Amino acid sequence: MLLFGFQSFAQNAEMEAFKDLFNSEKKMALGEFLDLETSQSAKFWEIYNDYTEERKDLANRRIALLKKYAYQYGTFTDEQASEIVKETFSIRDQSDKILWKYYKKYEKEFGAKTAAKFVQFELYVQTSIDNELQTAMPLIETK
Structure with missing residues (x-):
């Protein structure tokens, strides 16, 4: 039990370190x-930190x-898949x-082009992450 708790702590600490590095980059x-x-710059990053x-x-x-997906993979019930x-x-x-919400804040503060560029960047990052995850995740088995 103690080993499992330590392993979980280590994984959480590793995940936090990864998230910090990702966010910094x-x-x-x-x-x-x-x-x-x-x-x-100062106002932009103040809003970004809130975001x-x-x-x-x-x-x-x-x-x-x-x-949850990884843990339940291969044993999904219809209810679990729905959840x-x-x-x-x-x-x-x-x-x-x-x-x-943050597009509107940036638009008000910096204009639509800067706000749109922020959204463009965010959507690019989110889509890239989604693509990587979808490529790596096995599909749900239906049989």
Whole structure:
């Protein structure tokens, strides 16, 4: 039991380190992509930090969903498959709502082009992650 708890802690610590590294690299790439003026930078990153904080729960829900999928793979009941699909759509819906909320904040502060460029970057990253996950995940067996 103690070993399992330690292993779980180590995996969680590793996951947190990975998320921190990913977010740091993503932020650097976004900064290069947007090429903000110095006068805009502080306000942009203040809003962005709020955005990433608001998305943390979604990231955790998505990781939990992937773990659930992996754990139940090959033994899915119809009910479990339905729960996974419902949670997937719930996460996507919430993600879109948060992105729209922050698009409007950026549009108000920096104009539509900068806000649209932010959305373009976010959707590119999200789509890239989705593509990688879909490529790596085995399909649900129906037989």
